[in-house]
Amino acid sequence: MSRIIAACNQKGGVGKTTTCVNTSAALAAMEKKVLLVDMDPQANATQGLGFSPQDFEEDLYDILTQAEGDVTKAQVRHFVKPTSMPFLEVLPCSRSLAGLEVQLITQPLREKRLMRVLEAVRDDYDFIFIDSPPSLSMLTLNVLTAADTVMIPIQCEYYALQGLAELLNTIRLVQQNLNPKLSIEGALLTMYDSRLNLSKQVAEDVQNTFSEKVFKTIIPRSVKLSEAPSFGQPIILYDALSSGAMRYMELAKEIILND
Numbered sequence: 359m360s361r362i363i364a365a366c367n368q369k370g371g372v373g374k375t376t377t378c379v380n381t382s383a384a385l386a387a388m389e390k391k392v393l394l395v396d397m398d399p400q401a402n403a404t405q406g407l408g409f410s411p412q413d414f415e416e417d418l419y420d421i422l423t424q425a426e427g428d429v430t431k432a433q434v435r436h437f438v439k440p441t442s443m444p445f446l447e448v449l450p451c452s453r454s455l456a457g458l459e460v461q462l463i464t465q466p467l468r469e470k471r472l473m474r475v476l477e478a479v480r481d482d483y484d485f486i487f488i489d490s491p492p493s494l495s496m497l498t499l500n501v502l503t504a505a506d507t508v509m510i511p512i513q514c515e516y517y518a519l520q521g522l523a524e525l526l527n528t529i530r531l532v533q534q535n536l537n538p539k540l541s542i543e544g545a546l547l548t549m550y551d552s553r554l555n556l557s558k559q560v561a562e563d564v565q566n567t568f569s570e571k572v573f574k575t576i577i578p579r580s581v582k583l584s585e586a587p588s589f590g591q592p593i594i595l596y597d598a599l600s601s602g603a604m605r606y607m608e609l610a611k612e613i614i615l616n617d
């Protein structure tokens with residue numbers, strides 16, 4: 359049975375996309391069949407895997423607009439693209455996804471579009487990762503409704519915990535109204551710098567907030583991790599021996615054990 363994991367945090371630049379791309383690639387390197395779904399109109403995950411949002415005539419936007427009616431596996435597979443890793447596929451997006459936000463407001467099943475799309479293909483995969491935008495918008499509601507679990511990347515910086523109460527409240531509302539099976543996979547500390555007291559302080563605060571729901575793996579601040587997207591490669595292809603690559607492999611193992 360596959361697991362659908364969403365990376366969510368309405369704070370921008372905390373490592374959602376970096377985590378989705380690199381955890382997906384690490385699991386694919388372990389021969390787990392993975393689909394990465396790009397639900398952020400910035401299309402950073404699409405680009406991080408080496409595509410340009412203009413590469414595709416149709417993308418996630420088109421299948422989500424079609425998902426008002428029944429969605430078949432063949433329909434969705436038409437939009438899924440192979441990547442340079444044999445076990446990793448992507449459902450790419452482009453800026454047009456931003457328009458869906460407004461379009462969906464008056465439409466039926468507006469929070470359930472992505473769920474319907476992913477239900478049609480989930481038995482093809484071991485893991486489906488969903489990258490989400492830095493907002494608590496209709497797109498994010500779709501993400502939380504489609505997911506089994508949420509991982510919450512938290513950047514080890516000042517203000518890291520600001521806004522988390524709002525995110526946790528949104529997760530609770532989705533559990534009550536749209537997706538009762540939704541649970542928290544874990545909080546993930548990102549861009550950790552062991553030389554900084556601030557990083558240690560944030561780690562302690564996160565531990566206090568999430569108790570056992572914090573990943574043991576901590577992602578360090580690493581130049582290699584920030585360079586890899588400009589080569590359109592996950593870190594495991596860009597520099598497999600870097601600390602970032604090794605930590606994302608560790609994280610992937612932790613996620614497998616969470617099952």
Ligand SMILES: Nc1ncnc2c1ncn2[C@@H]1O[C@H](COP(=O)(O)OP(=O)(O)OP(=O)(O)O)[C@@H](O)[C@H]1O
Binds near residue numbers: 373377
């Ligand atoms: N561990 C890390 N070490 C160094 N740089 C990192 C690390 N993780 C992410 N970055 C860099 O920080 C920036 C923000 O990361 P990322 O795009 O993953 O965040 P995000 O939460 O997806 O942002 P957004 O909210 O805009 O979607 C990027 O330039 C990325 O390359």
Ligand SMILES: [Mg+2]
Binds near residue numbers: 374375376490
């Ligand atoms: Mg992002």
